[in-house]
Amino acid sequence: MKISVSRTLSTQHPDNVRPPFFSENTILGAEDEIKEAFYAFSHLGSREQLWDFEGKEVSNTVVKKLLTSYEPFFTKNKLGKDVFITMRVPNPDVEKTEAKILLEALESIPRSYDTARIFYGENITPIFEVSVPMVKDHKVLVRIAEYYKKIVVGKKKISLFPHDISVGEWIGDFNPEEIRIIPLLEDKEGILKSAEIVSEYIKQEKVNDYLRVWLARSDPALNYGSLANVLLCKIALQRLHDLEKETAIEILPILGCGSTPFRGNFKPNNFSHMLESYPSVQTFTIQSAFKYDYPHNMVANTIEEMNNSSRKKPLIIEEEKCLQIIEKVSMAYQKQIPLLAPYINEFSKHVPKRRLRKLHIGLFGYSRATAGVKLPRAIEFCASLYSLGLPPELLGLHVLTEKEIDFIHTVYKGFDSDLSDAAQFYNEDNISFLPHEIQNDVKKVVSWINPETDSKHKKITSIILDDYKKKNFDILSENIVRAGWIRGFLG
Secondary structure (H helix, E strand, O other): OOOOOOOEEEOOOOOOOOOOOOOOOOOEOHHHHHHHHHHHHHHHOOOEEEEEOOOEOOOOOHHHHHHHHOHHHHHHOOEOOOEEEEEEOOOOOOOHHHHHHHHHHHHHHHHHHHHHHHHHOOOOOOOOEEEEOOOOOOHHHHHHHHHHHHHHHHHHHOEOOOOOOEHHHHHOOOOOOOOEEEEEEOOHHHHHOHHHHHHHHHHHHOOOOEEEEEEEOOHHHHHHOHHHHHHHHHHHHHHHHHHHHHHOOEEEEEEEOOOOHHHOOOOHHHHHHHHHHOOOOOEEEEOHHHHHOOOHHHHHHHHHHHHOOOOOOOOOOOHHHHHHHHHHHHHHHHHHHHHHHHHHHHHHOOOOOOEOEOOOOOHHHHOHHHOOOOOOOHHHHHHHHHHHOOOHHHOOHHHOOHHHHHHHHHHOOOHHHHHHHHHOOOOOOHHHHOOHHHHHHHHHHHHHHOOOOOHHHHHHHHHHHHHHHHOOHHHHHHHHHHHHHHHOOOO
């Protein structure tokens, strides 16, 4: 059976300002996320929901809860055929303390299968795809695929003592017999090696129809700057397309994109631009700001148009020139971040939470090039800098020459519009609070753009900085939210 792969993937990224109507609290808990999955399917029209075990406390009985709580909807819309739950699990190679959560998540897949079989009276696999973050090579993907086949399913053939029945005869069968693995690539090395990683996995696991590949737009931007991340994704998409032609296997990219320009600039009033900028992407993530910070009808209509669209060939780019610019702007960006880190880390304490999450240090903290500088996650990072009146999209760009900017326009069609979208929230009065090196670099970039400043946002960010200086922290979070309302995203 060929699966119709969705065009949108509803995720649990907490970048929203407004809490959803179905939540009694501003912080979504585990039961709220069950409601969210149903809402994404039934009211927004998204066909796929991420169920995120990485860094979050989520229920491993999501299938049972959805089917029993919303029986009429799921009777008509079959989970695993019409709408889909896709897991994201910890990567044991990187997240050692979370490693066993991977095993728990994999063990829940056969149980979900049993639940769906009883509910539908037929063999339907409600969960069959697992995304693995921070992938650097194909081995972790193969390990997870083989662990599932040999351990989770394979134990059904084992007898626990001589001459006894097998585990399968005792407990029942274990299905599905295998699962699909989606690599999530989140650093420069992994993104540039995407085609190589996928090729090796295809060979080793004998994939013969399609494979999904997830390119991140948040943590790589946090590590290297927004422009560098965009160019990295462009290179990866071109290389994956070449691999698709070589293997005759469909390579279906997922682009992880938030509403902030720094994290993708994907929002309901900008979706057509995204389709033009990333024509070969099959699936775009719709994060919380996309879902809750815009009118419901606009969101639902956008998702419907996305569902009715189809992917095309990628834009052709000159990789060598892109790589030179990536190296140049990422080095400039990484020199700026240690100067800003004290302000970001202090401000991030006052950014309101939107989801129950475990503590997780941003990838920048692992970068040798930054001497161990630790930062909050990308959403809090963006929210902090926007609240200061410094859109992070402006960082690292001051080293570009006019000739390089002309080249960027040929490969990154939305460069000017993304910068303008961000720069309208620049507060020139607040910049004097920051180190002189940052002031000079940012003012140079702003002079190219000549943005039309959002006066309301400027006023609030001026108040935020004034309250910060006076240590009026009680009102600080409230004004950070007010500024987010104007932007249409928290971070």
